[in-house]
Amino acid sequence: MNLKDFIKIALTDIVSATEEAKIELDTQLKSICPPIGQAYATKFGIQLDDATGMYHQQVTFDVAVTVEHIAGDNAKAGIKVFNLVEANLGKNSSVNNSTVSRIKFHVPIGLSCRRKQP
Numbered sequence: 001m002n003l004k005d006f007i008k009i010a011l012t013d014i015v016s017a018t019e020e021a022k023i024e025l026d027t028q029l030k031s032i033c034p035p036i037g038q039a040y041a042t043k044f045g046i047q048l049d050d051a052t053g054m055y056h057q058q059v060t061f062d063v064a065v066t067v068e069h070i071a072g073d074n075a076k077a078g079i080k081v082f083n084l085v086e087a088n089l090g091k092n093s094s095v096n097n098s099t100v101s102r103i104k105f106h107v108p109i110g111l112s113c114r115r116k117q118p
Contacts, residue, residue, distance in 0.1 A: 003063065003065065006063075007061065007107070010059070010061075011059060011107060011109065014059060014109065015109060015111070018032060018033065018111055019111075033055065033111055033112075033113035034113070035113070036048075036055075036113075041055070044057070045057060045058065049110070052110075052112075053112055053113070054110040054111065054112055054113070055110065055111050055112075055113045056108055056109070056110045057108070057109065057111075058106040058107065058108050058109070059106065059107050059108075059109055060104070060105075060106050061103075061104065061105055061106070061107065062102070062103075062104045063102065063103050063104070064100055064101070064102045065100070065101050065102075065103070066098055066099070066100050067098065067099045067100075067101070068097070068098040069097045069098070
């Protein structure tokens with residue numbers, strides 16, 4: 001899995017899961033993304049948009065990408081994202097060099113929620 005696919009899947013899954021949970025729990029008179037006041041929103045970095053009824057917040061990604069180069073009789077090279085997914089070419093080898101790079105970034109998302117009435 002490349003980084004682009006990981007980020008896309010993570011963001012769409014977060015929004016979809018939140019929406020599905022809201023629908024399921026609303027039928028049980030329970031709530032995901034309940035009405036909140038300004039103090040709570042400020043404490044947790046949520047911005048309330050009165051015009052759209054959306055709550056805006058950030059999803060934080062802290063990604064470690066490991067690139068591994070292995071040389072030898074049967075050379076292989078691979079990339080691991082979070083050490084969860086590995087893509088390899090080749091089989092065995094005798095020399096192993098790896099580099100770890102980290103990136104951290106935020107992506108804002110908006111969730112439609114109910115705003116607490118004053």
